Amino acid sequence: MEEFIGAWTARHGATRDRLLPLLHAMQEEAGHIDDAWVPAIAKALNLSRADVHGVVTFYHDFRRVAPGRHVVKLCRAESCQARGAAAIEKAAAERLGVAMGATRADGQVALEPVYCLGLCAIGPNALVDGRPVARIDAAALERIALEVAA
Amino acid sequence: MTRVFVSRDMASVALGADDVARAFGDAGCEVVRTGSRGLFSIEPLVEVETDLGRIGFGPVGPGDVAAVLDGAHAARLGKVEDLPFFVGQRRFTFARCGVIDPLSLADYAAHGGWQGLGTARAQAVQQVVDTVKASGLRGRGGAGFPTGIKWQTVLDAPADEKFIVCNADEGDSGTFADRMLMEGDPFCLIEGMAIAAHAVGARHGYIYIRSEYPFAIATMRAAIAASAHIVAPFTLEVREGAGAYVCGEETALLDSIEGKRGQVRAKPPLPALQGLFGRPTVINNVLSLAAVPFILAQGADAYAAVGFGRSRGTMPVQLAGNVRHGGLYEVGFGITLGELVNDIGGGTSSGRPVRAVQVGGPLGAYFPPSMFHLPFDYEAFAAAGGLIGHAGITVFDDSVDMAHMARFAMEFCAAESCGKCTPCRIGSTRGVEIMDRIIGARDTSHPEDKGKVSTGSARTGEGYLDRALYSRAPNRIDVSIEAQTSLLRDLADTMKYGSLCALGGFTPYPVLSALDYFPEDFGASAPIKEAAE
Ligand SMILES: Cc1cc2nc3c(=O)[nH]c(=O)nc-3n(C[C@H](O)[C@H](O)[C@H](O)COP(=O)(O)O)c2cc1C
Ligand code: SF4
Ligand code: FES
Numbered sequence: 218m219e220e221f222i223g224a225w226t227a228r229h230g231a232t233r234d235r236l237l238p239l240l241h242a243m244q245e246e247a248g249h250i251d252d253a254w255v256p257a258i259a260k261a262l263n264l265s266r267a268d269v270h271g272v273v274t275f276y277h278d279f280r281r282v283a284p285g286r287h288v289v290k291l292c293r294a295e296s297c298q299a300r301g302a303a304a305i306e307k308a309a310a311e312r313l314g315v316a317m318g319a320t321r322a323d324g325q326v327a328l329e330p331v332y333c334l335g336l337c338a339i340g341p342n343a344l345v346d347g348r349p350v351a352r353i354d355a356a357a358l359e360r361i362a363l364e365v366a367a
Numbered sequence: 368m369t370r371v372f373v374s375r376d377m378a379s380v381a382l383g384a385d386d387v388a389r390a391f392g393d394a395g396c397e398v399v400r401t402g403s404r405g406l407f408s409i410e411p412l413v414e415v416e417t418d419l420g421r422i423g424f425g426p427v428g429p430g431d432v433a434a435v436l437d438g439a440h441a442a443r444l445g446k447v448e449d450l451p452f453f454v455g456q457r458r459f460t461f462a463r464c465g466v467i468d469p470l471s472l473a474d475y476a477a478h479g480g481w482q483g484l485g486t487a488r489a490q491a492v493q494q495v496v497d498t499v500k501a502s503g504l505r506g507r508g509g510a511g512f513p514t515g516i517k518w519q520t521v522l523d524a525p526a527d528e529k530f531i532v533c534n535a536d537e538g539d540s541g542t543f544a545d546r547m548l549m550e551g552d553p554f555c556l557i558e559g560m561a562i563a564a565h566a567v568g569a570r571h572g573y574i575y576i577r578s579e580y581p582f583a584i585a586t587m588r589a590a591i592a593a594s595a596h597i598v599a600p601f602t603l604e605v606r607e608g609a610g611a612y613v614c615g616e617e618t619a620l621l622d623s624i625e626g627k628r629g630q631v632r633a634k635p636p637l638p639a640l641q642g643l644f645g646r647p648t649v650i651n652n653v654l655s656l657a658a659v660p661f662i663l664a665q666g667a668d669a670y671a672a673v674g675f676g677r678s679r680g681t682m683p684v685q686l687a688g689n690v691r692h693g694g695l696y697e698v699g700f701g702i703t704l705g706e707l708v709n710d711i712g713g714g715t716s717s718g719r720p721v722r723a724v725q726v727g728g729p730l731g732a733y734f735p736p737s738m739f740h741l742p743f744d745y746e747a748f749a750a751a752g753g754l755i756g757h758a759g760i761t762v763f764d765d766s767v768d769m770a771h772m773a774r775f776a777m778e779f780c781a782a783e784s785c786g787k788c789t790p791c792r793i794g795s796t797r798g799v800e801i802m803d804r805i806i807g808a809r810d811t812s813h814p815e816d817k818g819k820v821s822t823g824s825a826r827t828g829e830g831y832l833d834r835a836l837y838s839r840a841p842n843r844i845d846v847s848i849e850a851q852t853s854l855l856r857d858l859a860d861t862m863k864y865g866s867l868c869a870l871g872g873f874t875p876y877p878v879l880s881a882l883d884y885f886p887e888d889f890g891a892s893a894p895i896k897e898a899a900e
Contacts, residue, residue, distance in 0.1 A: 234644075236626035241578075241607055262626075275628040276609035278578055294540030295725055295775070296761045299688030300716070332612060332779065334579050335543035336378045337761065338407045338686060338693020347581065349381035 218254045221246055222261045231262050236272055240279055249280040285320040285327035287365035289313065290344040293330045296337035305341045305353050312362050326365045369436060370416040371396045374465065376403035376550050377582040378543070383428065384411045390429035394436065402551015404465035405695035406452045409444060423447040452692055452711065457673055459661045459681045460654060461544075461697050464551035470589055472597075475554045481597065483660030487562045495566040496522055499659060501667035503679030508534055508615075508652030509727070509756045509869070511678075511745040514659075517649060520639035521567040524647035531563045531572035532624070532643060532650040535587075536608055536615035538577060539728025541687040541759030544695055545653035548683075549576070549583040552657075553590035559656035561598040562663055563649050570601060573643070575620050577608040612729075612783040616868050617650045619785060630785045631868045652757070654683060675701030678744045686712045688725075688761035698743075705739025708762055719764035723885065725772075727756025729779050730873035732880035733769065753876060769885035770809065774802035776877040780870060790862045791871025798862075798878065801855050808848045809890030848890040855882065 225242055229235055239258065243250055250273050259266045273279045291306055310316055313326055320327040336342045339351040345361055353361070373379075373388040391413065392398045404412065412425035413435060423444040424435045434440035444450060447465075458464075467474035475481070487495045500515030521529060533556065537545040549556060560572045574591075576584050584607055591603045606624050608614050614623045618632035621643050642648025658680065662670045671679045678700035684707060686693045691713035708714070708724055715721055723733045732753030734741070741747055748755050763772075777798030784792045845851075859875035866872040882889055 233626040234624060237606070237609060237623065241609070271628055272626070276611050278608075278610035294779075295729060295772070296541045296688040296759075298772075298775070299761055299763045299767065331579060331610075332783075333538065333540040333542075334377075335537060335546040336381055337541045337543055337688065337759070338690060339378060339382060340688075342381065344579075349377050351378065351381035 218243065218247065218251070219257045222254075222257055226261050233262060233264065236262055236264070236269070237276075240273065240276075244279060249283050252281060282320075283324075285315075285324055287326045287346055288329060288344075289326060289346075289361060289365060290329045290331040290334075291317070292332070292334050292336075292340060292342045293317075294333040294337075296333070297340035297342055300340040302341035305358065308355065308358055309361075312358060313365070369396045370399060372399045372401050372414040372416070372421065374403045374410065374412065374551075375400035375469075375582075376547060377580070378407060378547075379403050379410050379412070380582070382407070382410045382426070386429045387411045387413060387427060387431075390432045394432045396436075399468050401467060402464040402469050403547055403695075404447055404453070405461065405547065406450070406692060407694050408692050409442075409447075409450075412444075412447070414447060420446050423450075452694070452696070455711070456697050457681050457699050458697050459670065459673075460555070460657050461548065461552070461683055461695065462661075463555065464547060467552070469551050469553055469586060470593060472554070472593060475552075479664060480554055480660075481558060483663035484558050484561050484565075484598075486663045487565050492522060492566050492568065495562065495663070498667045499566070499662060502658075502662040502670040503667075503674065503677070504655065504658055504662060504670065505678065505745065506652055507654035507658070507682070507757065508617075509754070511755070514651060514655050517639055517651070518563065518566055520637065521569075521647045521649050524640050526647050528571075528644075528646045529567055529569040530643045530646055530648045531560050531567070531569045532617075532621065532648055533560055533572065533574040533653055533656055534615065534617060534620060534650055535574050535576040535580075535583070535653050536612075536620060537580070537653070537757065538612040538615045539730075539757050539759050541725065541728060541761035542685050542757045543687070544683040544685050544758070546580050546583050547695055548653055548657050549574075549580070550586050553587050554594055555657045555660055556587070556653055557590060557594050557598060557603065559659040560603065561601050562659050563651070563656060564598075564601040567647070567649055569649065572601065572603045573606050573624055574603065575606045575608060575614070575624060577614075578610055579608075611785075612779075613785045613868075613870055616785075616870065619868075620650070621648065628785070630787055631870075633867065654757075673699035675699070675742055675744045676746055678746070682743060682755075682758050684743065685757075685759045686762070687759055689715045689717055689764050690760075690762040691716045700744050701742050703739060704734065704741045704743065704760070705736070707743070707760060708739065712760075712762065715762060715764040717764045717766075719766065721762055722765040722767055723763045723769065723772075723881075725761040725763070725877060726759070727754045728759055729776060730754070730869055730876055731756050731759075732876045733772065733884060734880065735884045738884075752880060754873070769881040769888040770802065770806050770890075773878045773881040773889075774799060774806065776874055776881075777802060780874040784870060785868075788865065788867050788871060790865035791867075791874075794858055794862045794865075794871070795874060798855065798858055798874075801851050801858065804846050805848055805851045805855070805889055808846055808851070809888075812848075812890060852882070852889060852891070 315321040409425035414421040504514045505511040614629035619629040623629040683697040780795035
């Protein structure tokens with residue numbers, strides 16, 4: 218990862234305000250931000266390790282362990298709840314065999330909460346590997362389950 | 368070759384617009400991808416260019432191409448702008464959204480684009496600020512602070528460097544106007560920011576967009592690159608959020624851009640004087656900035672002529688949740704809540720009675736239909752113990768459990784607290800525990816409510832709150848509904864007055880409004896309204 222950080226900072230700069238863009242880029246590249254990489258990030262941006270650790274842990278987006286091969290981000294916010302999201306969440310957890318907020322033991326799929334995708338009139342909504350899916354009902358859930366089984 | 372228009376908005380794509388666009392392309396049509404018109408019950412929507420204008424068909428699927436092209440399809444809508452949902456709107460900010468190709472500079476210019484910037488650049492900077500002041504424009508991000516006064520402060524602050532920051536964090540559930548504008552008319556936001564930069568003397572701007580909006584991020588980046596030569600020497604960049612709701616608070620947002628944890632700063636100093644990197648900074652919501660090109664091009668009076676009381680101009684209202692005709696409805700202030708929910712929204716999509724609406728996102732109050740006479744106006748909502756916020760209206764039918772919604776408000780606050788103040792950080796977790804006890808006691812005395820689905824506690828980890836609750840000596844807690852309800856009111860009071868920002872300070876709004884208007888869901892037999900102010 219040190220090489221990646223070096224190349225990235227050479228291109229985009231190494232000032233403190235580059236920290237979030239760098240973390241996004243690393244997660245895009247590697248899927249997560251491993252604790253082992255924190256010292257290299259700190260060194261590259263001239264920050265303390267505690268500082269970097271504090272930022273990584275503050276933001277919900279940054280994962281410290283590798284995610285599932287597929288990620289289903291299911292909206293839990295009010296407008297989706299008004300359209301039955303709580304029942305869909307329960308059904309999704311059962312069908313996918315993984316609790317909300319967890320990655321299945323075989324690493325195949327993670328079910329993550331998201332609080333609003335801005336699709337609030339057509340919920341319940343999800344991002345399935347980044348692809349927006351709306352009006353999720355039992356049939357749509359089954360399609361998602363088959364998709365992430367692959 | 369027939370020209371057809373299909374939206375590329377994230378909501379339209381979620382409903383299948385990409386497949387529809389592909390099918391028309393395969394049939395030999397020229398497909399123009401636009402933003403969304405803003406009415407989701409007719410999406411996926413295709414508009415066909417004819418001698419009579421653009422004729423809409425929706426909802427359609429990829430199998431409907433032939434029937435649409437010969438004009439016989441049953442989902443023929445006629446001209447979209449003639450539909451009842453659109454005739455009553457005043458589209459000042461969203462005039463182009465859904466009509467033009469969002470990334471076509473030619474389209475933008477042909478539909479009045481850059482006129483506001485041209486006017487502004489021909490004027491002295493004070494005159495530009497005066498025009499914004501005279502328009503009566505108030506910040507659309509929630510607090511409703513007069514935009515012109517904010518700009519004046521930044522204009523008057525002496526500094527070698529100033530910044531324009533656009534708050535596109537739009538974290539409130541039930542809101543999507545910022546997203547729709549960035550995806551459907553990104554040059555409008557860029558023009559508004561360039562006008563602000565000219566007015567206060569800033570050279571660089573940031574657009575902070577939440578990571579949950581990948582389409583908006585991509586569209587804004589492309590639009591910035593395409594229009595760089597027009598707004599030069601002003602420069603712009605997009606910064607992507609990282610899933611923290613509190614980063615929508617302006618000072619937390621600035622810290623986040625600076626590469627720090629998104630923690631709220633104490634004010635003063637105001638961001639207008641010491642904002643980003645300590646420099647004077649204009650920070651405005653997407654809709655505030657996007658209203659400015661119209662104001663400069665058409666004049667302050669044209670904007671201020673519409674509105675109600677001290678709320679001038681239009682508000683892009685977002686109808687969301689369990690509503691039949693959900694979408695974006697831009698209208699002058701003063702329309703009533705009931706008109707919005709029942710007449711325009713058409714009631715619930717489930718067909719059941721409306722029981723509650725939440726206005727203004729997760730920090731906004733829940734109102735029953737008995738409050739539907741309220742006019743959409745900052746002052747009227749504040750007086751009724753609520754807020755307009757970013758003008759999202761989330762509709763619930765009669766299957767909603769308001770105690771669960773109150774619990775969710777506390778849970779959300781606990782998950783999203785920046786951690787700076789104790790009433791917010793700790794109080795919200797205690798609030799979830801109290802709600803669990805109230806719901807538990809209610810369901811023991813009214814076992815018929817037991818089957819309702821509970822929303823777990825995802826971010827705090829499986830069963831965490833249960834353990835926290837039962838690890839204390841249960842015999843020391845008075846778990847009666849009366850005792851817990853008064854404890855809840857106490858806690859709400861502490862949060863309201865002891866929090867630095869509106870996350871901790873306003874979470875009591877949804878909680879107490881649910882309790883006051885729907886006491887039966889909290890196990891009370893008679894209304895318990897005495898503590899309502
Ligand atoms: C917890 C919290 C979240 C907020 N989220 C947003 C947001 O997502 N978008 C926004 O424009 N303003 C948000 N605000 C309001 C901003 O702090 C600020 O008032 C606004 O950006 C000012 O711009 P305006 O005057 O154009 O409204 C939030 C405030 C709080 C306390
Ligand atoms: S009220 Fe909550 S979110 Fe706001 S500053 Fe205090 S701890 Fe942070
Ligand atoms: S509440 Fe689910 S998308 Fe907005």
